[in-house]
Amino acid sequence: MRRKNLSTCKAYSHLLNILLLGILALPGFMMPAMAQDLQIFTEDWPPISFGSGNKAEGMAVEVVQAMQAHIGNSQPIQVVPWARGYKALLEEPNTLLFTVGRSEEREKLMVLLGPIAVSTTSLYTRKGNAARLHSMGDEIQKLKVGAYRSSIFADTARKKGFQNIEQAPTPQIIANMLLAKRFDLWVEGSLVVSSVLKEIGHTADDVEKVKVLDSLELYLAFSTSTSPATIKVWEDALRWLKKEGHFARIHQKWLPNEPPPMAVIRLDPPGKP
Numbered sequence: 001m002r003r004k005n006l007s008t009c010k011a012y013s014h015l016l017n018i019l020l021l022g023i024l025a026l027p028g029f030m031m032p033a034m035a036q037d038l039q040i041f042t043e044d045w046p047p048i049s050f051g052s053g054n055k056a057e058g059m060a061v062e063v064v065q066a067m068q069a070h071i072g073n074s075q076p077i078q079v080v081p082w083a084r085g086y087k088a089l090l091e092e093p094n095t096l097l098f099t100v101g102r103s104e105e106r107e108k109l110m111v112l113l114g115p116i117a118v119s120t121t122s123l124y125t126r127k128g129n130a131a132r133l134h135s136m137g138d139e140i141q142k143l144k145v146g147a148y149r150s151s152i153f154a155d156t157a158r159k160k161g162f163q164n165i166e167q168a169p170t171p172q173i174i175a176n177m178l179l180a181k182r183f184d185l186w187v188e189g190s191l192v193v194s195s196v197l198k199e200i201g202h203t204a205d206d207v208e209k210v211k212v213l214d215s216l217e218l219y220l221a222f223s224t225s226t227s228p229a230t231i232k233v234w235e236d237a238l239r240w241l242k243k244e245g246h247f248a249r250i251h252q253k254w255l256p257n258e259p260p261p262m263a264v265i266r267l268d269p270p271g272k273p
Contacts, residue, residue, distance in 0.1 A: 041085035046195035051079035059254035099218035101152035114219035130208040144183040
């Protein structure tokens, strides 16, 4: 009897294999897209992303983690210096870096998916110093500006006519240099100024905004070698997150005074299939 049952099981298994092969052979049948494993980098840029012990936290980190849960991806998120992560994005295959400020130059170098948040690039100075700087008119462009190394903020300041730019590895270092009177201007994203100052023992009241240089949309960025199918899986996950209200809840938790960007935009470099 046992041999008969075993023979019956083998027969059913053989039949199922035949049926499966037949289904796979049907015209138009496609297996669900599977996402490649990516090396995932972010930066220390609170509250958007930052390291806490051995793990990454922050608004954008929670968004990416929710996307990972939706697509069944468990790759670790590594918090690294911005310059290192950006170099990996441009030079290494299958790399995801977030968040990346959108610009015309970057649209040619990577695949952008978002927006995850919307900010401004602004100039800040020490409290009580803004009126003097405003009175300088265009002469203000001759002053030294502090910026986060390899950041879009340094690029934006340069485009706006500021040529004397001092850069450092982290925004916290730059903020300390401003408060120590190493220079009079700090160019940074408005969403993070308060958190950066808090990390170094100061408050937003210790600085004043001098002027807004530009608007700034923040995206996820994929290396150009990442397969279109993989990026599509992540794109679908972001669409689902925004449609179901999960994105808005995460955004509200971290950025309660800012409206969440609900559009989903994917920007591929020219020539990428």
